[in-house]
Amino acid sequence: MDLPVIPSLPLNVTDQMGRRVAVPFPPRRIVSLVPSQTELLFDLGLGERVVGVTKFCIHPADARTNATVIGGTKNFNFEKIAALKPDLIIGNKEENYQDGIEQLATSYPVWLSDISNLTEALDMIRRVAFIVGAKEKGTALAADIEASFANLEATAAGESPDSAAYFIWRKPYMAAATGTFIDDLLHRAGLVNAFAGLSRYPEITAEQLAAARPQRILLSSEPYPFGEKHMAEFQAICPAAKIEIVDGELFSWYGSRLRQSAAYFSQLR
Numbered sequence: 001m002d003l004p005v006i007p008s009l010p011l012n013v014t015d016q017m018g019r020r021v022a023v024p025f026p027p028r029r030i031v032s033l034v035p036s037q038t039e040l041l042f043d044l045g046l047g048e049r050v051v052g053v054t055k056f057c058i059h060p061a062d063a064r065t066n067a068t069v070i071g072g073t074k075n076f077n078f079e080k081i082a083a084l085k086p087d088l089i090i091g092n093k094e095e096n097y098q099d100g101i102e103q104l105a106t107s108y109p110v111w112l113s114d115i116s117n118l119t120e121a122l123d124m125i126r127r128v129a130f131i132v133g134a135k136e137k138g139t140a141l142a143a144d145i146e147a148s149f150a151n152l153e154a155t156a157a158g159e160s161p162d163s164a165a166y167f168i169w170r171k172p173y174m175a176a177a178t179g180t181f182i183d184d185l186l187h188r189a190g191l192v193n194a195f196a197g198l199s200r201y202p203e204i205t206a207e208q209l210a211a212a213r214p215q216r217i218l219l220s221s222e223p224y225p226f227g228e229k230h231m232a233e234f235q236a237i238c239p240a241a242k243i244e245i246v247d248g249e250l251f252s253w254y255g256s257r258l259r260q261s262a263a264y265f266s267q268l269r
Helices: 035-043 078-084 098-104 119-129 135-157 181-188 206-212 228-237 247-250 254-267
Strands: 011-016 020-024 031-032 052-055 088-092 111-114 162-169 191-193 216-218 242-246
Touching: 011 119, 020 111, 031 035, 035 052, 035 088, 035 119, 035 228, 035 254, 052 078, 078 098, 088 098, 088 162, 098 111, 119 135, 119 181, 119 254, 135 181, 135 254, 162 181, 181 191, 181 247, 181 254, 206 228, 216 228, 216 247, 228 242, 242 247, 247 254
Parallel strands: 031 052, 031 088, 088 111, 162 191, 162 216, 216 242
Antiparallel strands: 011 020
16 A cells, blocks of 8 residues: 555655755655656646646646646746745756756755656656655556566567657757667667767757658657648658657656557557
8 A cells, every 4th residue: 555644754865866855754745847747746646735836737637727837847936836835846857957956955855856768767756656655656657667668679679670860849950869868768669869879969950860861750749849841841851761740748758658658659660
């Protein structure tokens, strides 16, 4: 059974940045600064304890009506957060901004994730579940996700992977390259990153894209809202490539939405 909601002494935990954080256990007033981790908290059954979310926390659909919107992931409204009196704030190294996190950490317990691959995402799910008192639910969720990806990789064994360029932005073009969570999922989806020689999220010129000659070009639905109207410009650069609009959430959200990712990747392949 999950741990009951009983007041206790602070729980001293380590976040994925290696920071020690004293969290009242179980926390009752949680502010989430990351959309994928907001969805995770709700799926762990903690919706009633989530008192603050960002304007980008679109899952579940009622997250922003049941909780106070405290700004964006990189521009917090500190007055709104203070009014909520949180006893736990959950953020992420990449999605949030360092100055804002440091300011919050002077007044509240702030637990940060740092995720660049599936293994770290599963670790985050288990750790967050533990500190909010939903250890068994988190363990089961992580196990289900891990099994789905193991099955995906087993079915792909022996197949020749296509090279793929994954774009997250337009004007300038920006791609997901080595060191990103998206890059790890591309590999697990049975694809080779056409820009694996570059780091993080580089700007890519039309000339670079043409020279890379990817077999597939994946245009993410987020953060830039690529649509069918953008496909022709990429086709003109790489006439032989297959151009596809893909669900960016299933490539980049590292919480409970990962339950859907392996099946989606199987369909893409």
